[in-house]
């Protein structure tokens with residue numbers, strides 16, 4: 001067996017399950033109330049933005065505590081195999097739904113690690129219902145998990161996922177994004193709302 005030295009390794013998998021000393025912080029009092037929408041963070045976001053012709057248009061609703069639900073309908077733009085959703089695209093939906101949990105903590109964060117288990121094919125035209133929750137926080141690390149069900153909130157399980165988010169300063173976005181998009185984003189209504197919610201100044 002050969003090992004591919006060109007692909008860097010972190011020296012073992014970093015877990016998406018929280019350590020024993022992780023905590024469950026209080027929900028931020030300024031976060032959307034249970035039952036209220038958690039808005040998109042950027043109108044051009046492929047998953048949650050409304051300014052994207054082929055986007056997933058994920059809609060997210062805050063749940064109790066550090067939880068939320070989300071849903072989107074698979075369109076013909078989202079195919080991998082004929083008539084079936086592309087797996088990577090389903091993973092993108094979970095990335096965003098799990099990432100939206102950070103609104104409840106009101107701290108900007110990016111995905112460090114994301115795992116998805118595909119348990120059932122997801123046909124074009126079906127609606128995927130996601131339930132996601134924070135399972136622990138340690139320092140800057142936010143541990144999360146989610147399930148996706150077909151057709152309804154208690155439909156058959158199609159996917160399960162877990163992710164580790166790392167909290168970052170707002171400069172992560174302003175310094176690393178393509179400058180012209182960052183400049184335009186200062187006027188983006190969804191970004192402005194995010195920045196207000198996150199209580200940070202871009």
Ligand SMILES: CCCCCCCC/C=C\CCCCCCCC(=O)SCCNC(=O)CCNC(=O)[C@H](O)C(C)(C)COP(=O)(O)OP(=O)(O)OC[C@H]1O[C@@H](n2cnc3c(N)ncnc32)[C@H](O)[C@@H]1OP(=O)(O)O
Pocket residue numbers: 014015041095096099108109110111112113139140141164166168170173174182185186191194195202
């Ligand atoms: C006017 C404009 C303003 C714009 C504002 C916009 C507001 C919008 C608001 C909200 C947007 C949310 C958008 C959500 C979109 C959906 C989510 C995504 O798709 S995000 C994209 C994909 N992810 C990345 O691109 C990350 C790329 N990676 C990095 O940048 C770095 O590696 C980063 C920040 C993740 C960590 O780097 P370090 O230098 O800050 O921190 P270190 O020291 O390396 O790690 C801290 C701890 O985390 C662990 N860690 C780091 N990376 C890990 C990983 N990949 N897996 C597991 N653990 C990891 C480390 O082992 C360490 O743990 P120990 O404290 O030692 O226990």
